[in-house]
Amino acid sequence: MSTTEDRKGERIAKLLARAGVASRREAERMIAEGRVKIGEQPVTTPATLLENLKGVTVDGKPVKAPEPPRLFAFHKPAGLITAERDPAGRPTIYSALRNALPKGTPRLMPVGRLDLNTEGLLLLTNDGELKRAMELPSSGIPRSYRARTFGDISQDRLDELIEGVTIEGIHYGRINANLERKTGRNQWIELTLTEGKNREVRRVLEHLGLKVSRLIRIGYGPFHIGDLSRGSAVEIRQSDVERFRKTLKRGGHHSQTRSSQEEEASRRTSSPPPHQKRAPGGGERRRSARPRKPRP
Structure with missing residues (x-):
């Protein structure tokens, strides 16, 4: 065992x-609670550096060697909590999974969260580092939603959101x-954003x-819900996961998202709306949002 002074290995x-034991933040909490040991000795700091997890236990159970990162797409129904357990006893995504x-x-961890009454695409992974990278606002990963709303709104008013809003x-x-x-x-409104703050879409539309x-997430980065049925899950191909991880490491999503948003805003002001197809559950959406399965 070594500390950061030795600069060998990686933080435990x-x-x-x-x-896939937990997210990095959850792992740090486990260490603080004395649940992580090397042999019989509790780990006292998350700054402990190791070359591998040989001899490490969590809650008395040996930690298995890391598996290759895996990513799953789940069509979350409304009415499920995005958590392992709920103090109020409400059903969680894991009961459906x-x-x-x-x-x-x-063991899979959700990438971000969907509110109780929000449905649609929820990605899950066994890799805590991939989860963290996908959740960071600095990654600039676009999240796309469709919202069914009631009230008076114009496209010009919606276009003002491209500059952001303070509420x-x-x-x-x-x-x-x-x-x-x-x-x-x-009306049905499609929105794309990159921050994913708590209840962001609902708060902005209510503002x-x-x-x-009704609120449905239809895309997260290059992955789309397609025709994945409600309550179903599918694994994303390993080659697609690796390609996506390389994009994350290059920081490619931030610049791509910004340019695509600007192009879309320009297209709306200069061209008529594209042909639209009716989406499951009502409303319409563009043909490009209907791949047969979640895909990059």
Whole structure:
């Protein structure tokens, strides 16, 4: 065992996250609670450096060597909590995942969260480092949503969100919002953002005077929900995961997202809306949002 003074190996919390034990932050909490040991000796600091996890136990159980990073797409139904357990006893995503995932699937951690009443694409991974990288705002990974709303709104008003908006002292960054379909005072709106702050989409739309009756996440980075049925999960191909990880390391998503949002805003002001197809559950969406399976 060594500390940061020796500069050999990697921080134990990072290794535990990579092994899928927990996220890095959760691993640090486990260490503080005395649940992580090397042999019989408790680990006292997450700054402990190791070359591997040989001899490391968590809650008395040996930690297995890290598996290759795996990524799953889950179509979360509304009414499920994005957590392992809920103090109030409400059903969680894991109760649904037990039937959706094949036997032998490693422990999976959700990438970000979807609110209780939000449905759609939720990515899960066995790799805590990949989870952390995908959640960081600095990664600039776009999240796309479709919202069914009630109220009065125009495309010009939605276009103002491209500059960001401050609500009750909280600033929300640039949002690309597209009015898809409008019937009276009801409409479907598609939004793309990169921050993923708590209840961001709902708060921004409510700030515009709209009531959100349904919210669906349809994309996260290059992955899209396609025709994945509600409550189902599918593993994303390993080659696609590796390609995505390389993009993250290069920091490619931030610049790509910014340019694509600017191009979309320009397209809306200079071209008529594209042909749209009806989406499952009502409303319409563009043909490009309907791959057969989640794909990069």
